[in-house]
Amino acid sequence: xxxxxxxxxxxxxxxxxxxxxxxxxxxxxxxxxxxxxxxxxxxxxxxxxxxxxxxxxxxxxxxxxxxxxxxxxxxxxxxxxxxxxxxxxxxxxxxxxxxxxxxxxxxxxxxxxxxxxxxxxxxxxxxxxxxxxxxxxxxxxxxxxxxxxxxxxxxxxxxxxxxxxxxxx
Amino acid sequence: xxxxxxxxxxxxxxxxxxxxxxxxxxxxxxxxxxxxxxxxxxxxxxxxxxxxxxxxxxxxxxxxxxxxxxxxxxxxxxxxxxxxxxxxxxxxxxxxxxxxxxxxxxxxxxxxxxxxxxxxxxxxxxxxxxxxxxxxxxxxxxxxxxxxxxxxxxxxxxxxxxxxxxxxx
DNA sequence: AGTTTCCGCTTGCACTTTACAAGCAGTCTT
DNA sequence: AAGACTGCTTGTAAAGTGCAAGCGGAAACT
Numbered sequence: 001x002x003x004x005x006x007x008x009x010x011x012x013x014x015x016x017x018x019x020x021x022x023x024x025x026x027x028x029x030x031x032x033x034x035x036x037x038x039x040x041x042x043x044x045x046x047x048x049x050x051x052x053x054x055x056x057x058x059x060x061x062x063x064x065x066x067x068x069x070x071x072x073x074x075x076x077x078x079x080x081x082x083x084x085x086x087x088x089x090x091x092x093x094x095x096x097x098x099x100x101x102x103x104x105x106x107x108x109x110x111x112x113x114x115x116x117x118x119x120x121x122x123x124x125x126x127x128x129x130x131x132x133x134x135x136x137x138x139x140x141x142x143x144x145x146x147x148x149x150x151x152x153x154x155x156x157x158x159x160x161x162x163x164x165x166x167x168x169x
Numbered sequence: 170x171x172x173x174x175x176x177x178x179x180x181x182x183x184x185x186x187x188x189x190x191x192x193x194x195x196x197x198x199x200x201x202x203x204x205x206x207x208x209x210x211x212x213x214x215x216x217x218x219x220x221x222x223x224x225x226x227x228x229x230x231x232x233x234x235x236x237x238x239x240x241x242x243x244x245x246x247x248x249x250x251x252x253x254x255x256x257x258x259x260x261x262x263x264x265x266x267x268x269x270x271x272x273x274x275x276x277x278x279x280x281x282x283x284x285x286x287x288x289x290x291x292x293x294x295x296x297x298x299x300x301x302x303x304x305x306x307x308x309x310x311x312x313x314x315x316x317x318x319x320x321x322x323x324x325x326x327x328x329x330x331x332x333x334x335x336x337x338x
Numbered sequence: 339a340g341t342t343t344c345c346g347c348t349t350g351c352a353c354t355t356t357a358c359a360a361g362c363a364g365t366c367t368t
Numbered sequence: 369a370a371g372a373c374t375g376c377t378t379g380t381a382a383a384g385t386g387c388a389a390g391c392g393g394a395a396a397c398t
Contacts, residue, residue, distance in 0.1 A: 003273070004214035004215070005213040005214045005275075005278075006273065006275025006278050006279075007195070007213055007214075007275070008264070008265045008266075008267075008268025008272065008278060008279055008282045009192070009264050009282070010192055010195075010213065010214055010268075011268045011274055012267055012268040012272065013191050013192055013264070014188070015272065016264075017187060017188050017191065018187070018188070018355085018356090019183070019186045019355095019356075020356090022178065022182050022186065023179055026176070026178050035374085035375085036374070036376075037374060037375075040375090044173070044174040044176055044179065045174045046173070048356080048358060049358095049359095049376070049377085050356090050357085050376085050378085051355095051356065051357075052375095052376090053375075053377080054355095054356095073365085073366080073374090074365065074366090075364065075365050075373085075374050075375065076365095076373095076374065076375080077374090077375070084271045087271065088267060090263040090266070090267075091264055091267055093263075094259040094260040094262075094263045095181040095182070096177045096178050096181070097177075097259070098177075098181055098256055098259075099176075099177030099179075099181040100177045101256065103177065103181065103184065104172070104180065105175050105176065105180055106175025108175075109174075109175055109176040109177060110175075110177055113177045113178070188384090204345085204346085205345075205346050206344085206345060206346075217385080217386055217387065218348085218388095219349085219385090219386085219387090220384095220386075222346075222347055223384090225347095242345090242395080243393090243394065244345050244346070244394050245344095245345065246345090246346070
């Protein structure tokens with residue numbers, strides 16, 4: 001790639017600044033979706049197949065994910081985050097917190113971002129350790145931030161079921 | 170706009186996820202460039218005039234900046250950040266820190282991001298207060314983070330002059 | 339007063355990226 | 369052997385990006 005400038009914010013935008021890269025990374029990171037079909041099948045935003053394929057290729061080229069074939073299932077490819085992508089946890093937390101505050105986020109998904117933001121750098125570090133375990137083969141940490149986020153999501157979803165509002169139609 | 174999903178990270182990407190929005194906001198925020206000509210003239214990345222115009226319009230529509238005419242110069246438009254944009258300081262800090270660590274940032278620009286990251290949330294809060302002063306008419310804070318970042322930049326630039334390396338050609 | 343410069347754009351055109359729908363080759367299951 | 373699964377590719381259209389030129393009105397200069 002031929003770089004526009006050496007400013008780190010610009011460089012980050014050049015790598016992540018499109019409509020899908022961060023969303024795909026979010027799905028792998030927070031949803032633990034590891035295959036093409038998983039990501040496509042669970043995509044909230046309904047990513048098109050060609051876009052997903054091109055993003056997986058680009059993220060691989062940029063060193064954010066690595067592809068490995070599933071031992072017991074030759075045509076299945078397993079994607080794993082690299083340290084470079086795991087280091088985006090603070091970016092995800094900041095973006096999520098901003099979205100919750102200023103954009104019309106749904107209560108359930110907002111709950112995850114709120115929990116991640118409230119947990120602060122200590123929780124982010126624990127989450128990164130968990131991702132290193134899931135994606136890089138590091139030892140399993142004591143704390144599962146993914147499980148905590150899932151509980152926050154469930155609690156918000158249950159609250160929405162108990163107290164439905166007209167805006168949730 | 171018709172939203173893809175209510176996930177806050179996705180919503181943030183829908184607003185900020187292109188190749189220029191964050192870069193323009195960075196110039197207004199860190200460079201204190203307040204007019205079209207200022208932003209275009211100082212643009213490190215050489216933004217095209219039509220792109221800049223369309224971004225300023227979009228950022229205005231999204232409520233991230235507001236346009237006001239200069240009292241003493243009728244044809245000049247002064248752009249100011251809103252609280253919504255000022256709240257992006259942690260996002261900028263996280264993106265900058267990530268770019269410094271994983272992408273080929275130049276030493277001078279890296280120095281600003283490193284200083285902003287090292288300052289942590291306390292520095293970000295002071296910076297946001299300074300931006301509220303410059304853009305929203307709030308009282309002037311005691312600390313100028315912009316001046317501190319400028320000093321970090323100058324120090325790195327001077328160090329590069331004293332110790333030039335082949336890679337800086 | 340008239341010319342020139344400044345300012346914030348707009349227009350035209352080519353190219354790239356995104357989007358939606360359909361299809362396809364190899365693998366696995368039954 | 370037949371059908372479904374998996375990870376894509378292809379075709380086509382729309383939207384976004386990039387470059388260069390130009391333009392209407394205001395300000396500055398002489």
